[in-house]
Amino acid sequence: MIHMRPYNSFETKNVKFLVDQQIEFATIQITETGLKKSILDATAPVRAYFEEKNIHDYNLQLQGPEHKRVIDTYIMTEAAQFLTKTSLYRPVTKKGDPRLWVNKVRDVEFLRANDIFALIAHKNILFVINLSIVDIVKVCLSSIDTPLKDLILGLSREKNSVSDELLRLIKDRMTDWMPAEILADTGIGRTVESILGIEMNPSKNPDFKGIELKSHREASRVRNTLFTQTPEWAISRLKSGKAIVEEYGYIPDGYNHKSLHVTLTANRPNPQGLGLLVRTQLGLLEADEFSLATLEDGTFRKINDVAVWKLIKLHERLLTKHRETFWIDAETKHESGREFFRVSEILHTKNPIPSQFDVLLDQGQITVDFLLCRDSGGDTYSFKIKGKARPLLFPQSETYNLRGT
Incomplete structure (x- = not known):
């Protein structure tokens, strides 16, 4: 390297x-x-x-x-x-x-x-x-x-004009109550993109002229997705999502095949014994299997390797996806079986710090969700950040309060 x-x-x-x-x-x-x-x-x-x-x-x-x-x-x-x-x-x-x-x-x-x-x-x-x-x-x-x-x-000047244009569009089109296109976790995000003329696609690039959009419900305390990234199978012990499911998956109620929908963190292993290990000196992030028993020093003993990411690749994804981001908060209400929303606040961030990404992984502020299924394919590995940790990763930020606009 x-x-x-x-x-x-x-x-x-x-x-x-x-x-x-x-x-x-x-x-x-x-x-x-x-x-x-x-x-x-x-x-x-x-x-x-x-x-x-x-x-x-x-x-x-x-x-x-x-x-x-x-x-x-x-x-x-x-x-x-x-x-x-x-x-x-x-x-x-x-x-x-x-x-x-x-x-x-x-x-x-x-x-x-x-x-x-x-x-x-x-x-x-x-x-x-x-x-x-x-x-x-x-x-x-x-x-x-x-x-x-x-x-x-x-x-x-061109960069500033794009963010001004996006802010103006959101103020004009999304500060009054409007229905979400679908009643689902992704309903608000999909509607915001639809209103802005952004087509759904698998691109890893930002959404609106170089600015990434992340929408969530104001009352929600869920983590925010930063990006998705598949492990480096060539240097991983297990070579596919299917192999991970075979070894660590379970059969949910109502299913007849194994799945694995879990969160991995560096703080402690999950019930399947899976957790994260940041190996900064080697430039790697590992998904590993750990013993569920706590050692005397409060740590957990590693049992087995599972999958690996290169930190430099994760840094590239972060910088590509989030050079500039609008984190959109929306008020919501339900009427006649439909969800309605309006944008209340936007956090405008720029230029994340890659070294902080590693620190926040190690502290458990950034986690990885495995959404794996043995039969259906379409596996995802989502890197998510807790809302309170965003200022640590994105020190350049500005907040726009759109209530009453």
Whole structure:
């Protein structure tokens, strides 16, 4: 697994400014080998960002130079921009590991091994900024207009306009009582998306122009779903949801086959003996079987491995799904066998902290629900967070009170 080095203080200042301006970007380190050979590994975060922004999907790309993809690219300096191309490809050798290279990057400015670049995708064009050299903060706060300043502040205004548009739509359409489309746990969420013209689909990307929507009943104290993610079966002891059900499932009343609908937490094992173990040093989250008997130190003895997730993959899902989120609270009432609702409050969050995700998992504030069935398929593994823990994961937030609007 390729790990990028930590940011230095100059790079940290640049990254913080981009985050504060709500700029979505990926970062990549220019390794010494990469600089010599004009070749860079397209790391998992970069691949996920390219796919999210509809720039490129390496999973669909065949190996060999004839399948290379070329993207129009601007290299941004403090004072100017230079048009070039970025090559995205999978070589014939070494299993076709995803690669990229920004052409002519050496010709534009002083470039050192181990510099870190920010990659910003916008309207099918890639913008590349050397975070180790370019003072983004100085450029954007200057009275002088430059291409870099226009790019960053323009994207920031665009991002704010989307959240303003969404808030306006909710105020206009959802602050009066209206019927939920279906009488079910998901009834309000489905109705909100329907009113906003969002079609139901299995996409892992946010719902409304980059903003994720999470709706729930105001009186409900249920946990909020962050995302779903299947375990890494290749490194898990059990290789499928069916195998987990066979070993740990039960037959519910009225059924003739096994199911497993349970919550796993790192605090204590559930009645099936299943729980979570955060292995930060190994970069893993484990679903394990534990003894139900408490040890002298208050912990539980692990008996067996069950399934595994890579923490970096979970971080990618979190950042992709929740760069910006509207958590919608709704008042509800029932009349003539139907449920009615109106939006009362919205928590608007931005830029979750991946390291906090691991801490909250370990503290039992984030849990995993197994919804598995041996025969029907469609297994889900839902990562959920308790409402009181949201500010710890999403420190940038704003609350909109819509009562009486």
